[in-house]
Amino acid sequence: MKNSIILGFLLLVSFWACDSKKSFDQVVEQITYKEVPEFNADSAYQFIQKQVDFGPRVPMTIGHQQTKEWIIAKFQEFGLEVQTQEFQAKTYDNQTWDLTNIIASYNPSAQKRIMISAHWDTRRIADKDTQRIDEPIDGANDGGSGVGVALELARIITSSNLKPDVGIDFILFDGEDDGEPEQTNLRNNSQTWWCLGSQHWSKNPHENGYKAFYGILLDMVGGKGARFYREGYSMYFAKNIVNKVWNYGIELGYSDLFILKDTGEITDDHFFVNKDAGIPMIDIIEFSPEIGFGRYHHTHDDNMDLIDKRTLKAVGQTVLFTLYQE
Template identity: 80%
Template sequence: MKNKIAGFLFMALAFMACESSKNTEVTSAVSYKEVPEFNADSAYAFIQKQVGFGPRVPMTEGHQLTKEWIIEKFESYGLEVKKQDFQAKTHDGLTWDLTNIIASYNPKATKRIMISAHWDTRRVADKDTQRIDQPIDGANDGASGVGMALELARILASSELQPNVGVDFILFDGEDDGEPESSYNRNNSQVWWCLGSQHWSKNPHQNGYNAYYGILLDMVGAKGARFYREGYSRHYAKNIVNKVWNYGIELGFSDYFILQDAGEITDDHYFVNKDAKIPMINIIEFSPNTGFGRYHHTHDDNMELIDVRTLKAVGQTVLFTLYQE
């Protein structure tokens, strides 16, 4: 493992040396802290396990089984786990019982980083041409971020190398609802998706909770994914965006972390920024030219879409970021 860690550090320093040679001023090389290796195969298995439960639509058996499994995994790594149960209204008048899952590594640490994803899936495939009224697997849109969070937790719990911060994994429920594409914005009295983050941001699991910054992982596992600098991330947490994207490029993942701006997306990070006042960025596959991937809210969002190379690029970059704090 140490040889692989050294490889990542060598690539980072070599990149910086090449860049500094292009300038008239010579800058000193940055000394990075050692970082464990992110196991993309393990993250893939965590994604596959979630998909195996079936669609994780709130108020269904698949949703309940997934919740129990996620909590058990975090607890098996020795993290302090809390459930935030609440109710929320849907766009079509239903009342859903929802649960945000909070798992804390090194809970006594003062400086904390927040890693988030959503663990539910969409109840309709409204961008598809077949089985439109049936729920999707959500392998990428939901399960990829959760799988990555679980792998990060596993590494933190098992590695001899430990970061100097505490990490709170906050997994939001009820993110992927909202009106179907055909009736979008008919009921625009409020935002009908991101239900879990809207609740948590106004009612945090702990009084006075704060984090240095947060990273939202949403759709982070697709083949050929490209991650652009999302608009709200730049508005609220520009320095964090620049840091994470630069780390990704220095680690050799420039095919994934693209130095180009994309528009604003109303995702979980928006409410964390606006209401909880915690600067949070969003690593999400959303192109400034084509928008969401072709699989978005369709039945193509299945395990065939997931690529360990994408998981490796994002997972190693996030892990590297945590260890540099």
């Protein structure tokens, strides 16, 4: 592949009469997909590196503030309309955090819209690690990779001569990764403490009556050896979108990453977008039905050594391809 991708396949159907005296010529139906620009995994990788360079993006820290300003500036540089949604939320340990959802819109006048989402915060503790448990993690994959892919999608769409026929809203949620630790004596189950940004946005969208045709959530989409199974809530709320995206990924040559096998339900940002906003959203997330999250999850191993450009390419090209077929 060079400047663009053109995928097509032939469906060959032969019709033969029951009696030997009559036959029909072979009927050939050709289906050609719309042309799609190339996703640049090197660029997405650099967007992840930049986030990690700011340090952990824990809300109410300098790294968090610097990352917010940088993300907003990048979307504006790409020519998107950017707005922020400032709000406050309580944490499981009764802190009050100032949080920000970031919304960047391409082709804002288009009636048919697609949501691309990720979370841009990182976890303040490494509660699954065996050392430095109380220190924040880099979050290169858990947070950084989804934002990196979203930014690269925005850069490509706005800079390419090829344009999708839909409007796209990049909605990056804050406060996703601060749920209560797994230790029993620290748990507070009075409400869902994860996904604070998507919980707020889903009940208070940035525009009154906002609707999207569907959404795609990108979470932990850059790890080495990643496998993406069909997550449970995605299959419940938006099975047809899951099947479409997974089939595109397989047709593009990434059958080793997009696995046609179901896994369990995950309380992630897409759950609240589905439940409270009524927008069918799927989750592309590394979560195995056998082992669950990867061993790096909520540990200090979630750093740049984990990030793999082929994984970024597979996810980015598949999502880009999906957007251009609408």
